[in-house]
Amino acid sequence: MLQQVELYSALGKAEQNNLFIKLQEVYEKLPKTTCTGCATCCNWGSPPAFFIEYLNMYKHIRDNQKAEWPNIIKKSAEYFYLELVDRQQKCPFLNEDNQCSIYHVRPFSCRSYGLLSKEDFETGNRGLQQLAKKFKEEYDLVIPQEIIDYELPWCDKVVSDAGKFIEKSTLAGYVAQIGTLDCYFFSQDLVDQEGTLLPYPVHLANTILGSGARARKMKIMKQYTEGNRELLDSIMDKALSFHF
Numbered sequence: 713m714l715q716q717v718e719l720y721s722a723l724g725k726a727e728q729n730n731l732f733i734k735l736q737e738v739y740e741k742l743p744k745t746t747c748t749g750c751a752t753c754c755n756w757g758s759p760p761a762f763f764i765e766y767l768n769m770y771k772h773i774r775d776n777q778k779a780e781w782p783n784i785i786k787k788s789a790e791y792f793y794l795e796l797v798d799r800q801q802k803c804p805f806l807n808e809d810n811q812c813s814i815y816h817v818r819p820f821s822c823r824s825y826g827l828l829s830k831e832d833f834e835t836g837n838r839g840l841q842q843l844a845k846k847f848k849e850e851y852d853l854v855i856p857q858e859i860i861d862y863e864l865p866w867c868d869k870v871v872s873d874a875g876k877f878i879e880k881s882t883l884a885g886y887v888a889q890i891g892t893l894d895c896y897f898f899s900q901d902l903v904d905q906e907g908t909l910l911p912y913p914v915h916l917a918n919t920i921l922g923s924g925a926r927a928r929k930m931k932i933m934k935q936y937t938e939g940n941r942e943l944l945d946s947i948m949d950k951a952l953s954f955h956f
């Protein structure tokens with residue numbers, strides 16, 4: 713699990729070193745795209761984001777969408793605890809109109825989705841079969857088969873102003889450039905292993921929920937599958953008391 717990081721000092725370090733500007737420069741290397749907006753990709757789950765992208769999203773919400781913070785923290789905390797036991801969990805930023813509520817700061821994985829050819833696209837399967845086996849054996853916790861099997865499909869509805877797919881190696885180069893920015897906060901080894909490329913709710917848990925809340929994840933999942941939300945709701949109450 714990613715070490716806990718002090719949020720405010722990380723934000724300060726990012727500002728001092730112009731990391732948000734550098735992140736934007738990488739984003740702008742991607743072609744502009746349009747799609748049908750069906751939100752299939754957003755319903756698959758919370759996409760992976762580098763830590764600097766998490767900070768960028770946090771800053772954007774703090775500066776522009778403060779009123780939405782309670783809803784975001786609630787949906788993110790629920791996702792963090794329940795993604796493996798509740799198929800209804802989806803990206804916390806997908807709003808009621810099936811639109812992205814943080815579109816201008818969405819992470820690279822969302823921006824680049826649909827830009828690879830079908831041959832180059834790697835399935836979004838989360839490799840849950842082994843984890844499901846372990847959970848069943850060690851905790852008697854069942855991950856529903858539909859969650860284990862659910863894969864992010866390749867999308868053929870993205871239209872790019874570059875007019876063609878991006879080379880896989882080019883995309884990997886951009887990913888590496890964003891990873892370099894995470895080296896301001898974590899070791900190069902961890903970044904190279906994509907250990908800082910995590911869903912937004914995991915970053916939120918690492919910076920806001922605290923280690924005690926993270927340690928209760930298994931217990932909360934188990935309670936939830938037994939129809940009990942008591943512990944989840946108590947942690948949610950604490951999470952909602954967090955202020956910028």
Ligand code: SF4
Nearest residue numbers: 747748750751753867
């Ligand atoms: S990228 Fe594809 S799957 Fe995602 S919203 Fe657009 S059309 Fe739908």
Ligand code: SF4
Nearest residue numbers: 754803805806812822
């Ligand atoms: S961040 Fe936005 S675009 Fe990306 S999955 Fe979530 S709702 Fe969709």
